[in-house]
Amino acid sequence: MDKFIPLAKPNILDKDIALVVEVLKSGMLVQGKYVSELEKTFTDLLSAKHASALSNGTATLHLALKALDIKAGDEVIVPAFSYMATANVVELVGAKPVFVDIDIKTFNIDITKIEAAITSKTKAIIPVHEFGLACDIEAIMSIAKKHKLFVIEDAACALGAKYNNKHVGTFGEFGSFSLHPRKAISSGEGGVLITNNNSYDKKIKLLRNHGTEIIDGKMDFTEFGFNYRITDFQAALVVSQMDRLQKSIEYKNELALIYNKELDQKKLQLPFTPFYTSHTWQTYHVIVDPSVNRDELIIKLKESNIGVNYGAQCMPFMQSFKQKYNYDCEKLFPNALLAYKHGLALPIYDLVTKEQIKYITTTLNKILS
Numbered sequence: 001m002d003k004f005i006p007l008a009k010p011n012i013l014d015k016d017i018a019l020v021v022e023v024l025k026s027g028m029l030v031q032g033k034y035v036s037e038l039e040k041t042f043t044d045l046l047s048a049k050h051a052s053a054l055s056n057g058t059a060t061l062h063l064a065l066k067a068l069d070i071k072a073g074d075e076v077i078v079p080a081f082s083y084m085a086t087a088n089v090v091e092l093v094g095a096k097p098v099f100v101d102i103d104i105k106t107f108n109i110d111i112t113k114i115e116a117a118i119t120s121k122t123k124a125i126i127p128v129h130e131f132g133l134a135c136d137i138e139a140i141m142s143i144a145k146k147h148k149l150f151v152i153e154d155a156a157c158a159l160g161a162k163y164n165n166k167h168v169g170t171f172g173e174f175g176s177f178s179l180h181p182r183k184a185i186s187s188g189e190g191g192v193l194i195t196n197n198n199s200y201d202k203k204i205k206l207l208r209n210h211g212t213e214i215i216d217g218k219m220d221f222t223e224f225g226f227n228y229r230i231t232d233f234q235a236a237l238v239v240s241q242m243d244r245l246q247k248s249i250e251y252k253n254e255l256a257l258i259y260n261k262e263l264d265q266k267k268l269q270l271p272f273t274p275f276y277t278s279h280t281w282q283t284y285h286v287i288v289d290p291s292v293n294r295d296e297l298i299i300k301l302k303e304s305n306i307g308v309n310y311g312a313q314c315m316p317f318m319q320s321f322k323q324k325y326n327y328d329c330e331k332l333f334p335n336a337l338l339a340y341k342h343g344l345a346l347p348i349y350d351l352v353t354k355e356q357i358k359y360i361t362t363t364l365n366k367i368l369s
Ligand SMILES: Cc1ncc(COP(=O)(O)O)c(C=O)c1O
Pocket: 056, 057, 058, 059, 082, 083, 085, 086, 128, 154, 156, 157, 178, 179, 180, 189, 190, 191
């Protein structure tokens, strides 16, 4: 294969570009009709009451914590394995992220370890639907109910994923989605925050726009807010792509089946999909046997024109958290550390062909044999 296969590539069609150009020519670049249309496509798809389109998926998590008034002195439970945004936002509101190890088969939070992490300071859980696979959200909702905790679902990678036929992002107080280019639908940068609660929704829409309200016909500012607005041309880019989300998920499932069938499992642990969910395959993530040098494998695959990388971080193992808390990650979060040190994300997206997937499996099997 003489052409490089990138790890990810967004699928932007001419019709998407035409709609963006239309918005650019209109002169209405921020908070125009496509922001509202984007929010409606999300509420329709997810059968949710409210959606707020924001500047990125980190902003959605941040505002969810702000709206729930989570602050210094509070603790928030997060999985130890995710993208850093999940835990960074907790630090940024002054609260403490309390890490819980993951289940190494699903890469999602280990629900059997959550209750031991709850203290009198715990206010919320942020479960992640990692790599597009729903976590055991009903079990998490029962724990949250028992201990009176809020749930913010980090569904950054999981648009379209369902748990027992109900869309993820609609179980907790909030559901947070990212529109970054490595996600199924992208606006470049962007995010959507879902809630079924009217007063939370009002608060989010104020916080994203510096607390701006019209009072007695005059603009006033009723909250200390942010500028977390998305532009209208980014929103148009998303609106134009939404009609092919389902097809994209189906295609990625076909690609995943080829990986599942063709990859030699002697030195690779393949992803597992529990009965209660279907996978949306934002990432096809395997664990490479620790006897193999994963980083050398990444280099060898790149030399064979295959773009791969590790999948996500063991967050407490990263410098920012190490310096502050100095956790013994090997002891406390062995699965998150294993997934971080030996995980490998393989290409899976609309623009990669089945022939390319077969080339990847043959090449990987050969290197590992
Ligand atoms: C699990 C998870 N949470 C949050 C985010 C943050 O989203 P964004 O990059 O849009 O800020 C990401 C982004 O990759 C993610 O993977």
